[in-house]
Amino acid sequence: MIELAGIIILGILAQWFAWRFKIPAILPLILIGLLVGPLATLYTEDGSKLIEPIWNGESGLFPGxxxxxxxxxxxxxxxxxxxxxxxxxxxxxxxxxxxxxxxxxxxxxxxxxxxxxxxxxxxxxxxxxxxxxxxxxxxxxxxxxxxxxxxxxxxxxxxxxxxxxxxxxxxxxxxxxxxxxxxxxxxxxxxxxxxxxxxxxxxxxxxxxxxxxxxxxxxxxxxxxxxxxxxxxxxxxxxxxxxxxxxxxxxxxxxxxxxxxxxxxxxxxxxxxxxxxxxxxxxxxxxxxxxxxxxxxxxxxxxxxxxxxxxxxxxxxxxxxxxxxxxxxxxxxxxxxxxxxxxxxxxxxxxxxxxxxxxxxxxxxxxxxxxxxxxxxxxxxxxxxxxxxxxxxxxxxxxxxxGVFLKESQGILIVGSSSFSRIIAKYLKDNDRHVVIVDNNKSNIDKAKEMGLEAINANIYSDDLIDNVELSDVGYLMALTGNTAVNKKAIENFAKQFGERGTYRVISSEEMEDPENNPDDGLFSQTDDYIKLVNLTRKYPEIHEIALNSHEHFEGLIEITKVEPEIIPLFIKTPEGQLEILPNNAKELDVEPESKLVYLGKSFDKEPSKMVVEDQSIKEEEGDKEIEREKNQDQKEKDSGEDSEEDKETEEENDKDKKES
Structure with a gap:
């Protein structure tokens, strides 16, 4: 009984020791086996093993x-x-x-x-x-x-x-x-x-x-x-x-x-x-x-x-x-x-x-x-x-x-397998990024796998993901669920293991109402929450790229996306083909010439250089039209007031004529 209990206790202690010092458990296990087995004959009084696996007539655990x-x-x-x-x-x-x-x-x-x-x-x-x-x-x-x-x-x-x-x-x-x-x-x-x-x-x-x-x-x-x-x-x-x-x-x-x-x-x-x-x-x-x-x-x-x-x-x-x-x-x-x-x-x-x-x-x-x-x-x-x-x-x-050690882990872990998460993951995979989706909803995971994506059915409230070999090259974490508490918990649990290069989450509806106080780990933009992302994906389930001429051009397009509800910026694609995740303070990024803006939603119909100029002229025209509309409205109200006075006078005269007759 003591030998059996001792083996289990020593074995689990060896496993803990291996976990604590990040070494294969087999190493302390073999050393323990040698110490209680052949090497024990050197220090026991009768020169016997502390644990004798095979029954030899007098002692041992297993006969024959x-x-x-x-x-x-x-x-x-x-x-x-x-x-x-x-x-x-x-x-x-x-x-x-x-x-x-x-x-x-x-x-x-x-x-x-x-x-x-x-x-x-x-x-x-x-x-x-x-x-x-x-x-x-x-x-x-x-x-x-x-x-x-x-x-x-x-x-x-x-x-x-x-x-x-x-x-x-x-x-x-x-x-x-x-x-x-x-x-x-x-x-x-x-x-x-x-x-x-x-x-x-x-x-x-x-x-x-x-x-x-x-x-x-x-x-x-x-x-x-x-x-x-x-x-x-x-x-x-x-x-x-x-x-x-x-x-x-x-x-x-x-x-x-x-x-x-x-x-x-x-x-x-x-x-x-x-x-x-x-x-x-x-x-x-x-x-x-x-x-x-x-x-x-x-x-x-x-x-x-x-x-x-x-x-x-x-x-x-x-x-x-x-x-x-x-x-x-x-x-x-x-x-x-x-x-x-x-x-x-x-x-x-x-x-x-x-x-x-x-x-x-x-x-x-x-x-x-x-x-x-x-x-x-x-x-x-x-x-x-x-x-x-x-x-x-x-x-x-x-x-x-x-030189096989990844100094900068480029893999991306996406928490949440909603429709827009899957589209984003597919784009990333098509652009040679290792991306893994995690969700506790098996149906969503199955849909991701049908698209050829690597997906894991797991609960972010457990530690299962930490020991996953497939995630050894992950350095980015994107929490894209509709639950802000889950997104925050994912970052809290796994930022150290999978977020060394950056951790991001979609902002909540409440945070969207106050763009000036958006969280530092907010994702994509200051005006797009989970609901907007899902609704836009249903209407325009496509990701587009548009060439950038300069940093000013990039800033102009970001401004357009703030007022255009059917366009959400996602990434910057460098001239070398590398993808950079856009945080909600995207304008602060240093964008190289010949880069591309990657976005979700309807496609831009104009050339980028024309769009920025035309957008400003459109705003001015709309402002002029608004002033004109206000003037016309005032005139209509004024004319309407004069007409009503004339009508009133006409009515009074008609009443007077009726009385006289």
Whole structure:
């Protein structure tokens, strides 16, 4: 009981420590596991571990292979949660690179690391290739915390995130095939069996993952499952898919749950957000337990076998030669620049799948009497711990060194997915700005996604957005909801994370009545509130550009928009094509010649230079006409008064004539 409670408590403390100091949680988790496991034998009175994961007759938590059953199921849940976060729309520009990273780079790592292990450490080819198969994977549980804390170009963070999740089942698959080859003793007949096993894993993994995802999505949409059972039913379905696929083809369960997660994550489900919250919390707990257990399961004597210069050289070859070679071959002739390829090459930490599968296969091969099998688990752990430590401490400075660190985050976060928010976001996206819409109204989010926009269904009163990898390059915040309190709260909550370049909100109707006292963070103009923006969008759902000749010309157009209710200024487009958000004190901006004014509403019919002059003449003409109208009105009233007097006199005379007669 004490051991179980201790693992959970230490795991959560490690997670908090990692959050507090902005490092991957795997680092303190492994260190804790080593301290209560193999290293505990150095300071306990009886030379035993404080936590013994496998039951050995006197102590331990899991009898037999039950530890590895638990590890396999837990990894399945973690990978399913990772699959839920993958969106097809993220990979429009980098899809080919990701595909090559999980194919070409896998082959490079498998062959390169295997050759290095064989020649440097003198391991047999079978053990060397098993080692290389296990370190193919890059852990999403490690990469995600790193990406959260480094503002990068969206394509770079997307590549690393997708690679980390998709490559896990592939690495496990390769390791399983090598393990089966070793266990069966090799030979042509065994090779044929291994190829058949490969086909079975792919077939059952894809079939079960796709089928169960569609069935569960249909059940959720049809409301067959009550809301309070949604999370636990999904959990049961994930475990069921994993076990069923694994029954038909050993180790196909990992592939099945990843496919299931991706399919469900890209299906329009009404309660997907609830699933993500639940699975994320569960994943944090499982990761905390797993890393401590697996690190504690290593024996000190095996760990000491791999602490030498040969292992350090192998580590350097894997990290500084094999990984970059795989990345550069995979990204050849892609849109990635050299500095982006270098950063992707640098960030390749191994994670839970490598550690878990290595522990299982290492133990089984030792039981079979395979030479050097006892080195597999500690060797993989050295790679895991080394890559995590390296990337956690150097990713940020290395990003600055190679120039992929975004000094000025140009992405824009728009709070609110109303009709005019979507039109503005679409214009920004068409002009090469990374823009993300956030709204708690799922219907509005779906409309944004139909327009090809990146949209997140989230509540701005929670902290969910802060840890979102996709927002690492966001530096502007535009709060465009119809609720002033929500707009202010959005700026209050997220200005520090997403508003380093500027935070803005639409003004309220009350603030519009007093233009002189508009807020400093007011957006677009001093005379346009949410209602005017929505109404104008309904009438003129278009955004226009008009060339500017000078700063005076710009000021003149801004004055026109103040008196013209059907035109609202939005941005300034510089000659280089950069967009600058217009605050409500837009006239104070320094506008370059040959810039453009971007505006919403009806199109200007005149040339800009003529419009300013004609606008003034129009005002003068209207003033003259108004004076003329007033004069005519006075004359009419005067004439009307004279006519009434004459009529009165005529009436009196008529009455007098009547009396006389």
């Amino acid at each position: 292979e039950s530890l590895f059953y638990f590890v396999s199921l837990a990894i399945g849940i973690i990978l399913f949660e990772g699959g839920l976060t993958l969106r097809r729309g993220e990979i429009l520009h980098v899809g080919p690179v990701i595909v090559k990273l999980i194919t070409v780079a896998v082959v490079v790592t498998f062959i390169g690391a295997g050759m290095a292990a064989h020649w440097i450490l003198g391991l047999s080819w079978q053990i060397s290739l098993l080692f290389s198969g296990l370190i193919i994977v890059t852990g999403p549980t490690v990469i995600t915390p790193i990406l959260r804390n480094i503002p990068l170009k969206k394509d770079v963070s997307t590549i690393l995130k997708w690679e980390g999740i998709l490559i896990d089942p592939i690495g496990a698959l390769v390791a399983v095939l090598v393990f089966e080859f070793i266990s069966a003793g090799g030979g042509e007949a065994v090779t044929s069996t291994v190829l058949i096993e490969f086909g079975k894993i792919v077939l059952f993994g894809f079939t079960f993952g796709f089928t169960f995802a569609k069935a569960l999505a249909l059940a959720i949409k049809s409301k067959v499952i009550p809301h309070y059972l949604l999370n636990v039913v999904t959990l049961a379905a994930v475990l069921g898919v994993f076990v069923l696929a694994d029954h038909f083809a050993h180790e196909s369960g990992l592939l099945a749950v990843v496919i299931m997660g991706i399919i469900m994550g890209n299906t329009n489900l009404p309660n997907l957000k609830d699933l993500l919250y639940f699975k994320e919390s569960l994943s944090v707990l499982l990761i905390s337990i797993l890393f401590i257990l697996l690190a504690a399961n290593i024996n000190l004597e095996n760990l000491l076998l791999v602490i030498n210069w040969e292992t350090l050289i192998l580590f350097a070859v894997v990290v500084f030669l094999v990984r970059p070679l795989g990345v550069f071959l995979s990204s050849y002739k892609s849109s990635l620049e050299t500095n982006e390829k270098l950063f992707i090459s640098w960030v390749g930490p191994r994670g839970i799948v490598a550690a878990g599968v290595a522990s299982l296969f290492g133990l089984k091969l030792v039981e079979q009497g395979i030479p050097s099998a006892e080195l597999i688990t500690p060797l993989v752990f050295i790679i895991v711990l080394g890559t995590v430590l390296l990337n956690a401490t150097t990713a940020r400075p290395f990003a600055k060194l190679v």
